[in-house]
Amino acid sequence: MSDGGLDDGPVELVLRSTRVITPEGTRAASVAVTAGKITAVLAHDAEVPAGARLEDFGDDVLLPGLVDTHVHVNDPGRTEWEGFWTATRAAAAGGITTLVDMPLNSLPPTTRADHLRTKRDVARAKAHIDVGFWGGALPDNVKDLRPLHDAGVFGFKAFLSPSGVDEFPELDQGQLARSLAEIAGFGGLLIAHAEDPHHLAAAPQKSGRKYTDFLASRPRDAENTAIANLIAQAGRVDARVHVLHLSSSDALPLIAAAKREGVRVTAETCPHYLTLTAEEVPDGASEFKCCPPIREAANQDLLWQALADGTIDCVVTDHSPSTADLKTDDFATAWGGISGLQLSLSAVWTEARRRGHGLEDVVRWMSSRPARLVGLDDRKGAIEAGRDADFAVLAPDETFTVDPAALQHRNRITAYAGRTLRGVVRSTWLRGECVVREGEFAEPGGRLLSRQG
């Protein structure tokens, strides 16, 4: 870590705002940057060193770039769904400076070390922000997990129910036990899509345009049971596990109790569970379809409480697009996935503010905690000396109406179309370079990140 002293070389850039969100709170400050790193957080009126450039954002908020650890980029193989060029532009436009790509929906999936190399080769020249990778745990790739870990993936995703794509089968309880034992053996992290296949199979499966039928087909019990099993298995071998895209508030007491008992479990939820409700999904509107599903307003209230009390650790997008033809009006067969990358900060901030939370809370949920989840918290997730100079500049009180035409992701389908959101991202900065400002993008300058240690 740098101490911000003279050893860092001359200050090249000073970012100034009356509202800088630091780990100690929000204050007027000037942030000094040298060689892509924050070297000091100084007084607002600190003298700008000779040779340094000043960017004064006035009263717009300077916050650490967001870290989104749940993104399906789908590149290579399903690039018509999404790709590194479009996904990283959408992310940057939304104030995200680091994303971690999920191991599935690309071809190949990231389930072997040579597949990871293929993915990295594809991503390298297209990344407008920093990009890391999750590996995948399949029924037959236990021997590949350690090589993937050594090659730098941040952990391993497992499905406990069918994933939606044939090349990424789910683990049964025995296979989960084997993968967990292997991963715990080298100190890795398993992240799980937690829905129990038996509960899903037992639920009424009606096709058609009615959202209530779809909701009934993915009951809370499926999530609750899968999470209970995951926690039990993690506790048995002292493995570190993370619950992806938590939707069922019924599972919150389980997670809270496990944390109290010392099980190494964390949990995330997503902007759509926090800002959209089952009651308002129009029939046939499969842009709202994801698994587990968006649930009722009363469920949403409890998710917010759990964020406030720390039972849920972080908020990440689960951006998972497809082409428009797969988003049919039949909820049973339409592709499940919500495209929220570019809108996540504004969507969460709009609702957080309405519920009395501050931007510091949003930064904790969407930047600091996800950075910690993947062990990047020495470099990302806070404005303090020694970290990467990654920032978003936000006009927090300004509103806009979501126009799909203004979105950067490949297929401009969004559940947020027509909504009025609060918080406009003015510019996004990666290691001291402006990635996007007022819709103008720089050439891609993102780096490929690997797990450290």
Ligand SMILES: [Zn+2]
């Ligand atoms: Zn996902």
